[in-house]
Amino acid sequence: MDKLKIILAEDHNLVRNGIKMLLESQADIEVIAEADDGTRVLEHMASGLIPDIILADINMPEMDGISLIKAVKSSHPDIKVVILSMLDHEKYVMQAFMEGSYGYILKNVNESEMLFALKTVAGGAKYLCVELTETMLNRCIHEASAQSEQEEVQVDLSMREIEVLNLVAEGYTNQEMADKLFLSKRTIEGHRQMLIDKTGSKNTASLIRFAVVNGYLN
Amino acid sequence: MDKLKIILAEDHNLVRNGIKMLLESQADIEVIAEADDGTRVLEHMASGLIPDIILADINMPEMDGISLIKAVKSSHPDIKVVILSMLDHEKYVMQAFMEGSYGYILKNVNESEMLFALKTVAGGAKYLCVELTETMLNRCIHEASAQSEQEEVQVDLSMREIEVLNLVAEGYTNQEMADKLFLSKRTIEGHRQMLIDKTGSKNTASLIRFAVVNGYLN
């Protein structure tokens, strides 16, 4: 099996050398080039150095990691970019993956995780470091539990009522709905009264708020 | 350093033996007990076999993995349960972590990921397997992009208008709001007209839907 070819892009010398030493200690990994900026990476590639993976700091002077992803994506779509970062801001994580990053790793990962990440990415999967995965999990759990705790209000509405409810929310008047549904205006009025009564609302305004909050609108 | 002590709970013999062989081939891991059901795990622990990690199938005959988490949590809160599963249903993943699981691993992971997962968990972090992390990432990206594409509607509302808007959504009539805010009923009517005009709504109903959807209600 060939060695995994990597270009390392990181503007701080000490950090770059440390990571390089770690990677070169592995028999199946080879750092074929280094760069202190995104533009330098593109220059390397233009001169024929084609890696499997680019390991890039998200924060570099001229061209940052995110911009580098875009540039690489368009010229060499099969090269995988992995972002290195000090920041655990979720915004950057999402942005990186949306732009096509294959990995996002905080700089405080240990050796084994870094190597595992590179092999995972080399295998075609995406990798998010353990610490960030945990953060994301906690957020999802939070959202899920917040959702489940508020969904106590459950009202049994008929199909017709839900249909009318949706039209009301779109701004239709009783007469318009009656014409649209081939019903009497009086019937629609009856449904609306039922909706207000069943949901315990005071009027249309509070009814619609209830409907949106509790997900009764398509 | 001591060996990592593991109890393996899995009702299918072949699978259990396979995993056991994989783990025992590692110098720093020891499978101290096996079980074909959650209840058997508790029996082992009652008789003095205390592991660092319990690796448990989510689907077992009597007591499943999730129930096992709860039982272990209450009697031995420092023991970490890692769930093994065939299913990639997100619901189970969330449920497992909400109950206090330390890991969730699909059965199709390779050896190195399994070992990495166990070491990560032993170190106190939570672990979600690469495949599921990717699924979750994709969902987050989806949500994020869906959010950003709809948030084009931005209306500049004054403090008063937002105040009135909230009261309207709570079901107050113009007269009630006028009394509450020490204003003329006619003033409230004016604000409501502005709200409808500014947001491009047809009436109160569509105004309130707009307000909830776009987050104008506290």
Next chain:
DNA sequence: TTAATAATGGGTATTAATAACAATAAGAGC
């Protein structure tokens, strides 16, 4: 089979909301 319920409608009365014509006072910006 009978009773209950949901969907459909009618009548009528009252209340609330919407719309379009205004004016005045206060404050911000030039």
Next chain:
DNA sequence: GCTCTTATTGTTATTAATACCCATTATTAA
């Protein structure tokens, strides 16, 4: 100082919504 905007209020008219009373029909449950 002057202008422009915003918040405030007025008058009047029309339209829409709400709240009761009720009946009929069809379907469902007991």
